[in-house]
Amino acid sequence: MSVDKDTVKRVARLARIAVSDAEAEKLKVDLNTILGFVEQLNEVDVTGVEPMTAVVAMNAKMRDDVVTDGEIAGKVLANAPGGADQFFVVPKVVE
Numbered sequence: 573m574s575v576d577k578d579t580v581k582r583v584a585r586l587a588r589i590a591v592s593d594a595e596a597e598k599l600k601v602d603l604n605t606i607l608g609f610v611e612q613l614n615e616v617d618v619t620g621v622e623p624m625t626a627v628v629a630m631n632a633k634m635r636d637d638v639v640t641d642g643e644i645a646g647k648v649l650a651n652a653p654g655g656a657d658q659f660f661v662v663p664k665v666v667e
Contacts, residue, residue: 573611575603 580599584591591599645658654661 573607575600575607 577593577596577600580596580603581591584596584599649655649658649660652660
């Protein structure tokens, strides 16, 4: 697959990017190089290889679902500048 200057200009217009003719010529070369690398990936034999989300097998770390000491609103609100009925009181910022 090869990209020409008109295609670069069209993609730039769709992306709402202003591109001069000189920049379009450089982008054409860059995009063709990138597409060449992508085409090389089609040559790789991946039969028998399962899809994966990471290169290294990882397991999500899970924590035990245990009950902790709740009902400490008083301790939490002790550091707050203002509180009422176990809630933080903050100044109004939007009229």
